[in-house]
Amino acid sequence: MTTLASPPPAVPDAFLDALTRIVGPAHVLTDADDLALHLREERGIWQGRAVALVRPGSTAEVAEVAKACAASRVPVVPHGGNTGLVGAGVPFGGIVLSLARMNRVRAVDPLNATMTVEAGCVLADVQQAAADHGLLFPLSLPSEGSCRIGGNLATNAGGTAVLRYGNARELMLGLEVVLADGQVWNGLKGLRKDNTGYDLRHLFVGSEGTLGIITAAVLKLFPAVRAQATAFIGCGSTEAALAVFSRLRAEAGESLVAFEYLPRFALEIVLKHAPDAAKPLAEAHHSYALIELASPRGDADLTGMLETILSQEIEAGRLEDATITASEAQRNALWLLRERISETQRFEGGSIKHDVSVPVSRVAEFIETAGAACRAVMPGARPLGFGHVGDGNIHFNISQPVGMERAEFLAAWERFNEVVHGIVQGMDGSISAEHGIGLLKRDELPHYKDPVALDLMARIKGVLDPQNILNPGKVLRIGDDLPPAIPLGKTG
Incomplete structure (x- = not known):
């Protein structure tokens, strides 16, 4: 596999001054209180670190920030609503790049059934903008009031309507992306047929911010539900x-x-x-x-x-x-x-969670087989397999036995992963259906992903981000200075 050098941890003295000139002093935040909410994801498994929170207001500003990061080899972690569940948004040095200010609906084309939106648009606002034109944007998640469309695309979000409409990937026609060197790729076409070579947009959907920074997207719209x-x-x-x-x-x-x-x-x-x-x-x-x-x-x-x-x-x-x-x-x-x-499962003590998919024809077999295997690993363990079984996606969580100490239960984290993911692999399934890889599954991925596929992924990363500054340490093991994939402070 291709190996890239890790970026140095130090930040040059003039770097923050350069960012301030690009986005303005009000949008380069270094105070600990301003950073705190951006150093952890929803489950609170990792505690990250960053030198600044940077909030550009346009694609041009994102491009200039990316150029500054590339010149100083400073890592950059793009942020949407920070509602991820696998550690992909936790920074370990460098800057957090918040797209929250880039929240405009640039255009709605009812006849073409498309909408062009900036990456910082909250999903619920995208839904409402479509409804205002008598149309439907069907992506729906419990976090839709706070998650942002750029993050939805970067993680290829699923949700409750995948059965009918597909994942975020299927709901996107075009992208605008800032690359690691600050170049802007404008792929904002609302075309359903465009057979002009490699379909670059799909490289960035699901890449978790490791290949480029999504700044805008053309989304598919559908007839409103009546x-x-x-x-x-x-x-x-x-x-x-x-x-x-x-x-x-x-x-x-x-x-x-x-x-x-x-x-x-x-x-x-x-x-x-x-x-x-x-x-x-x-x-x-x-x-x-x-x-x-x-x-x-x-x-x-x-x-x-x-x-x-x-x-x-x-x-x-x-x-x-x-x-x-x-x-x-x-x-x-x-x-x-x-x-x-x-949210109610946490009241039952520690839980070890899996987001997996198997062929729909094997969903029932998986739920029963994995449940029995987990109870064999730990008598009294309480498996809970639920979710979008119509498309084969099961959220397979395990609650601790009644009366067991939380720490004792969570110590079996890797063993449960090995059992559950092994069963998934045996059924030609995936260890990540809709949550992504991030940190949580980074070190497991080589055990379950085809080695040729992993090599191709690393080659693509090496071409698009040769300095390894875009969300380093996530998805792939690249470089020597890696954040911990299995943290000591995991909360379940």
Whole structure:
């Protein structure tokens, strides 16, 4: 694999002065309080360090900052909303480059069904800008009120609507990117067909800021939703829930927007720890799923379709119970049950989390096999596999045994990773479905990624960032001065 030299830790005296001249003194922050929120990600696993937070207001300013960093070999870590979960946004020296000021919607083209936005736009604002034109931008995440579109693209974010619309990669038509040397690549074309050589935009989507700094994007828009139906079902097994999914996919087609799986343990902890959560079904079941159909046709009878399919599934014995919402408040109450899983799991003690994908045909097998394997590693461990099973993405978390000390449980972090990821590998799956690699999975990646693919990735990194200053130490092991991939202070 190609090896690149690590950047020196020292920052030249004149460097901050140069940044101040580029973006103005109000936008080069060095105070510890200003930096604090940008030195850790949401899970608080790593504590980073940086000499400054720099907030450019335009692509031209980003380019000049990049040139200054390249001239002084200072690392730069791009930041959106800092809602990542794998350590990709934690800086270890150099500067944090916040795109928050670059939050303009540059253009909306309703006939072309595209929108050009700057990287600092908050996802919820992008959604609203599309809605203001009677259109839909379908990317939807629990953090949509704070995450930013540049970060969504840099991590190839997924979310709850991937089943119908695809990941962030599928929702992007063009990019504007500042390279490590300060050059600006303008690929902001709203074309659905452009067969003029290598498709460079896809290098940067999912690269976690290691190849370039995304400053703007052309996004796909879709017809607005004018009819919707939401249901919550209870089944006797994971296999039965997936059988219901298969039936819905076959008959509802593109109307099936979401199919979110929850095991009994997930619903139990949400009902236990979320005061605004309400029990959706009268009896407890082995498995649950949240289903949503949507259509741009206002006269589409989606509720009737759901009622027919679910009634037939009950008669066939694959479904034990179901409820269909009759109002937006009821819909929100059901989605709350899905969205509160991760935050309520922390009340059950330490948790070791995995974001994996397997073929949809093996989802049920994976959940059962991995659950049994984890209980064999640690009797009393409480596996919790949930998520976007309609596209094969399972968030497979493990809660500590009741009564066990947190530190004792978290000491088994690597062992659980080895077991879970080994099963994923055996099923031709991926150890990262939508959260990325970052630091958390950097040192595991060589065990599961094709070596030729890893070599190609390193070569691309070497061409686009030969000084290794763009988010160094993330995704690939390059250089000698690397941040820790498995920190001593992991919180679970």
